[in-house]
Amino acid sequence: MKLFDVYPVNDIIIDKAAGSTVWDEKGTEYLDLYGGHAVISIGHTHPHYVKRLTDQLHKIGFYSNSVKMPLQEELAALLGKVSGKADYQLFLCNSGAEANENALKLASFYNGRKKIIAFRKAFHGRTSLAVAATDNPKIVAPVNETDNVVFLPWNDEAALEAAFKQYEVSAVIIEGIQGVGGINVAPESFLQKIRSLCDAHNAVFIADSVQCGYGRSGKFFSHDFAGVNADIYTMAKGMGNGFPIGGIIIAPKFQAVYGMLGTTFGGNHLACVAALSVLEVIQSENLISNAATIGAYLMEELRKFSQVKEVRGRGLMIGIEMPEELAEVRKNLLAKHRIFTGEAKPNVIRLLPSLALTKADADRFLEAFGKEVK
Numbered sequence: 603m604k605l606f607d608v609y610p611v612n613d614i615i616i617d618k619a620a621g622s623t624v625w626d627e628k629g630t631e632y633l634d635l636y637g638g639h640a641v642i643s644i645g646h647t648h649p650h651y652v653k654r655l656t657d658q659l660h661k662i663g664f665y666s667n668s669v670k671m672p673l674q675e676e677l678a679a680l681l682g683k684v685s686g687k688a689d690y691q692l693f694l695c696n697s698g699a700e701a702n703e704n705a706l707k708l709a710s711f712y713n714g715r716k717k718i719i720a721f722r723k724a725f726h727g728r729t730s731l732a733v734a735a736t737d738n739p740k741i742v743a744p745v746n747e748t749d750n751v752v753f754l755p756w757n758d759e760a761a762l763e764a765a766f767k768q769y770e771v772s773a774v775i776i777e778g779i780q781g782v783g784g785i786n787v788a789p790e791s792f793l794q795k796i797r798s799l800c801d802a803h804n805a806v807f808i809a810d811s812v813q814c815g816y817g818r819s820g821k822f823f824s825h826d827f828a829g830v831n832a833d834i835y836t837m838a839k840g841m842g843n844g845f846p847i848g849g850i851i852i853a854p855k856f857q858a859v860y861g862m863l864g865t866t867f868g869g870n871h872l873a874c875v876a877a878l879s880v881l882e883v884i885q886s887e888n889l890i891s892n893a894a895t896i897g898a899y900l901m902e903e904l905r906k907f908s909q910v911k912e913v914r915g916r917g918l919m920i921g922i923e924m925p926e927e928l929a930e931v932r933k934n935l936l937a938k939h940r941i942f943t944g945e946a947k948p949n950v951i952r953l954l955p956s957l958a959l960t961k962a963d964a965d966r967f968l969e970a971f972g973k974e975v976k
């Protein structure tokens with residue numbers, strides 16, 4: 603059987619990893635500033651994570667949501683503590699798209715409405731509603747096309763107010779920092795405006811934190827910089843450090859009803875232990891503060907390169923907008939310097955490393971970057 607060929611891949615096989623380092627099968631070492639697309643939060647093969655998962659696997663790996671699952675309650679308690687949203691309720695699923703799908707559905711159950719406001723360049727996933735709220739017609743199949751989603755320009759308060767006058771809005775969904783869209787930080791005033799309009803119209807504010815969440819920005823949720831709470835936060839990627847897990851946290855005003863949401867795999871024993879061990883390491887190694895410090899250092903140093911058009915981001919979610927003539931830099935970083943980075947079209951280098959990235963690793967990148975842009 604052949605693979606369904608949907609991914610344009612690098613011709614590299616990675617078969618070992620530790621912290622921010624990965625090795626190919628010949629033993630060549632790479633610095634990983636991509637983290638498998640913002641997934642590696644506490645570092646590859648972290649010993650605490652490996653031990654917790656291994657121990658759990660020897661006890662029980664999976665049972666469904668038909669029995670009591672104390673690990674889910676433990677995870678909810680710790681997540682409430684670390685995120686600062688202890689009064690929210692947790693629903694667990696398996697991926698970012700699924701988290702957004704459930705959030706949008708829950709909003710519609712809550713207020714009985716259908717219209718969703720999303721923004722230009724947004725990416726929310728590839729399942730039905732999530733992809734309909736994603737601003738990329740190429741990945742929206744005809745069956746996913748819907749009039750229920752309205753796209754508005756980024757940071758346009760007048761357009762947002764007009765949309766609330768025109769439609770019965772069910773939900774507004776927004777990334778605190780757009781990832782796939784090119785690392786665009788949502789202005790605090792815009793997030794505050796969304797909060798006040800949602801309050802005034804009983805609409806649901808959904809904070810897509812799948813990529814920008816879980817401490818990457820230097821706060822647990824990047825939306826927290828605005829000083830307002832969303833009604834639902836969606837999470838995945840860094841939550842399991844590579845173990846597939848997603849979730850939504852839901853404000854107290856939402857009432858659960860049996861059967862309203864559900865999943866077979868979501869919240870299984872192994873997934874909960876992966877997520878618990880990630881939060882334990884985030885706490886014990888102060889990784890949110892490390893992301894803020896190393897991220898600020900990287901951005902300050904990157905802004906010194908006059909060749910770079912713009913440096914955007916927060917914490918360890920950084921976009922480097924390159925001029926056309928330096929479009930090859932990202933490829934050379936990998937080919938010549940053995941450094942993995944991400945990209946956003948057309949010309950943004952995306953840095954999404956582990957939150958445990960050290961200053962020495964940041965300096966290694968800056969040196970290689972400096973050689974390439976000069």
Ligand SMILES: Cc1ncc(COP(=O)(O)O)c(C=O)c1O
Nearest residue numbers: 697698699725726727781812813
């Ligand atoms: C902001 C955002 N939301 C949702 C998703 C979808 O997540 P998943 O690929 O886990 O379905 C992504 C994935 O890149 C994302 O960046």
